[in-house]
Amino acid sequence: MSIPVLTIDGPSGAGKGTVSRAVAKKLGWHYLDSGSIYRSLAISALDQQLDLNDAVAVALCAEQMHLAFECKHELVVTLDGIDITSRLPGEDTGAAASQVAAYPEVRAVLLQKQKDFRQLPGLVADGRDMGTVVFVDAPAKVFLTASAPERGKRRYKQLKEKGIDANLDKITQEIQLRDRRDSERKTSPLIPAEDAFYLDSSSLTIDEVIEQVMTLAVT
Template identity: 55%
Template sequence: MTSPIPVLTIDGPSGAGKGTVSRMVASRLGWHYLDSGALYRAVGVAASWANLDLSDSAALVRCAFDTTVTFREQAGAEMRVIVNGVDATDELRLETTGAVASAIAAIPEVRSALKERQRAFRVAPGLVADGRDMGTVIFPDAPYKVFLTASAEERAERRYKQLKDKGVSVTIDGLLREILARDARDAQRTVAPLRPAEDAVLIDTTGLAIDAVVQRVLALVPTPVA
């Protein structure tokens, strides 16, 4: 009997380090990488381009089905996200886009529309999936599960540095309010609320260097990994 393709899920709130850790772990393992949040952000961007009303759930569901999203890997550079043929990478990382994505993600029909698209990323030799419900909903059978967290204050500080480096004008207080609001929204939604899978390993990244977190995650995957 053929063994299922292994999946490592890395879930957690905004700013916990999921994206950076997941990309580094996937690179070390030689596995594929899924940024599930980028899919929701892509739908949010497409909805904004189409001037859709965020209260019109039927229109947003159609948008989720119709939006084409591709990930373009670049050696030594940031992965580019192409939405409906347009490079939307920079727009996807805006705080406003994140807020729209969070609102869209609370719509059960949108989550259902994107579920199989996410599962299609499970191809050999393995997948590192980063998001909020990877271990609980999308890949509940994943053999390796991690839930990253960090204090809201540290997450706001990290985000502040990222955005300032990109020339974006923000304040730590404003980012902290946004993070706390998003945490509450993600945790309280009725479908796929943000929470650790029962069998996930919890790692608090507060005060930890990225390399230290990566090493702790890699230690969960037995070798050989090929």
């Protein structure tokens, strides 16, 4: 029996995390936030002052790091026994994560770790290549996006609510740069799977997005 998987791919700030967690909770399924895996690796590499241009060193770091995920009200992530959840949303972390995620050596190391999340009764997988690379056989796939200015506003609001100093123009520029880097990289570029449902959330509420995704998941 194949374990069902719902993949939700898309760029940063499109609402993937909020939607994926809500859908996983409604379905009673497991949840994978692949972005947090890459952001955790970025934090580990930065803390060790590794050269982010050294793909081999970063891949070795990926092999050695120990991650634990616990989905309470929000996702709690521990790296080598230390809670790093509050550091995950940082713009420096996101920029570094986007850089190291472009290395084939790194993606190869982390691929199996992501596949191991596929357990009964099912999995909601949130990321950028869940439907195109990690879970190609997933019966339900969503590509969730929104305009860069709208995603910039959402990220700005999120950071301010967490008490993190932020600049809206800089955030929007970094999102545009990250989009270009992620969509143009040779390994696992950010593109919709051919069989994915394309959903633009720019003018939708989170509840409206969740409702559409739930309809897709249960049909």
